[in-house]
Amino acid sequence: MIGMVITAGLVALLIAMLLAPIEALGWWAGWYGEELQQPTLRSLDSYSPFGAVRRPGHYVVFLDGIAKVGESNYANVELFLDRLARELPTAEVLGDVMPYSVRNVGLLENRPLAALWRYAHRLKTEGRQPLINFLINIRNLMQVLVAADSRYGPIYGQGEAQLIVNSLLKRGYEPASGVPVTIVGYSGGAQIALVAAPFLRRGLAAPVSLISLGGIMSSDAGLMAVEHVWHLQGTLDRVPDIPAWMLPGRWSLMGHSHWNRLLRENRFTRVSAGPMRHSGRGNYLDPIAAFDGRSHLDHSAVLVGNVVNRIDAKLSARAKRTQVRPRD
Numbered sequence: 504m505i506g507m508v509i510t511a512g513l514v515a516l517l518i519a520m521l522l523a524p525i526e527a528l529g530w531w532a533g534w535y536g537e538e539l540q541q542p543t544l545r546s547l548d549s550y551s552p553f554g555a556v557r558r559p560g561h562y563v564v565f566l567d568g569i570a571k572v573g574e575s576n577y578a579n580v581e582l583f584l585d586r587l588a589r590e591l592p593t594a595e596v597l598g599d600v601m602p603y604s605v606r607n608v609g610l611l612e613n614r615p616l617a618a619l620w621r622y623a624h625r626l627k628t629e630g631r632q633p634l635i636n637f638l639i640n641i642r643n644l645m646q647v648l649v650a651a652d653s654r655y656g657p658i659y660g661q662g663e664a665q666l667i668v669n670s671l672l673k674r675g676y677e678p679a680s681g682v683p684v685t686i687v688g689y690s691g692g693a694q695i696a697l698v699a700a701p702f703l704r705r706g707l708a709a710p711v712s713l714i715s716l717g718g719i720m721s722s723d724a725g726l727m728a729v730e731h732v733w734h735l736q737g738t739l740d741r742v743p744d745i746p747a748w749m750l751p752g753r754w755s756l757m758g759h760s761h762w763n764r765l766l767r768e769n770r771f772t773r774v775s776a777g778p779m780r781h782s783g784r785g786n787y788l789d790p791i792a793a794f795d796g797r798s799h800l801d802h803s804a805v806l807v808g809n810v811v812n813r814i815d816a817k818l819s820a821r822a823k824r825t826q827v828r829p830r831d
Contacts, residue, residue: 559595561815562676562684563587563807564667566602566692568717568782569643572624573601573609579788583800590808599670602688602695603643605662610639647691650698651721660698660725667699668706679708683730683818685811686713689788690742690781693718697725704728712814714807717743717781722752722762731770731817733810735803737779737787774810777802 565587567580576584576598588596601607610620620639627636650659667686668678676682684707688696693715701724704711715734719742726732736743747753752760765771779785779799785792789799797805 558675559593560682561591561594561811562671562674562682563591563594563596563687563811564600564670564684565596565598565687566600566689566695567598568690568692569603569640569647570627570782571601571603571643572620572639573611574599574607575609579790579800582790583788583804586801586804587807590804591811594811595674597670597674600663600666602663602692603646605659605666607666610642644691647694647719650694651723656698656723659695660700661702663695664699664702664706667703671707676707678706681709683710683712683814685814686711687716687807688713688718689716691719692716693720694723697721697723697729700725701728710818714810715743716787716803716807717776717779719743719746720762721746721750722757722760724761726761726765726770729770731772731814732765733772733774733814735774735776735787735806735810737776737781739778739785740776740781742781774806776806779803 565580565584567576570577580598584596584598588594601609608614611617611624614620620642623636623638627639646659649655650663671684672678676684684703686692686696686700686703688694693713696713696718697720700711700713710730711728712730713732715732715736717736717740718734720726720732720734734743751757753762754760755763757763776787777799778794779787779789779792779802781787785799787799787803792799794802
C-alpha cells in the first residue's frame, strides 16, 4: 500500500514539475476569470491581523515557507505572528497570503490533486510518513523556481503583488500614504517577495523592505526595488547558501548582477540568528527548541522586531534630512 502511494506521489510530483508555470501563465492569460479568488467571510478569522492598532505606522506581511498549504497557518506560525505583533505594538502584522499560488488558492481544495495534498497534509500534521508529506514542500518549491525564472518571474510577481495589496487594503492600508511595508519572507517566501517588490513599490508608492528569514534568493531585479534586504540566517542553516553556489548572478565575479549591485550599494545586511536549522526540529519557528533561555520562535520574533524598528529609524532619519532646506 505504501509503495503504491509513493509511486502515485512520484507521478504526481512529475506532473506538478511539468505544470509548475501553468497556474501563473493561466492567471496572466485570464483563464481563471478576472477576479482573484478571495477568502470567504467565514475564513477571515483564521488569519486575521495580529495586533489591534487602528492606524499602524508600519505594515508587516509574512510570507510563509514552502510547507504552506493555504489560507490558514500552522500553529507555530500563528504563535510567531502573535509574538511578533507584541514586539511591534505600532505595526500591523498580516499572515494571510498564499505565496505559492498567484490566485491565492490553497492546495487542499478546488485543485485536481487536492485529494493527494489533503492526504499529505494530514500525514504532515500527524508527524507520519515524512517522504509523502514532503511532496507539499517539493510542489511549492517548484513555484519558487518558477518565480526565480526570468521568463515567468514578472508574471508571478504581479500576481502575488496583487494578493499582498488586497491583504493590505482589507486591513486599512492607504496607497500613497507613505506608510512603509516590510515583507518577512521565510525560506522560499523571500524569493516570492522579491518578484512582487517592483509592483508593490509602484502600486503603493511607499518604501518596501525585505526581511529574509532563512530566505532563498536569486539575483532578481526585485532587489533594485526594495529599500534594504535584511537576511537572518541560523548558523546551522546552509540552505540559503545554495543559490550563492548554483546561480551565476550570486557569484562575486558577476559584478553587474542585481545581487552584486545590492551589495555595492550597502543595502544588504546579514544577521546571525544563532544555532537554528532551516527546517525540522530546531528551525526558526520551533516553539520548543531553545538557547539563551528563549525558544527559537521567540528569538526569531525578537530579531525580526528589532529589524523592523531599525527600518523605521532609518526611514525617519531620511525623512528628517529631506525636510531640511538650505537658507536663501
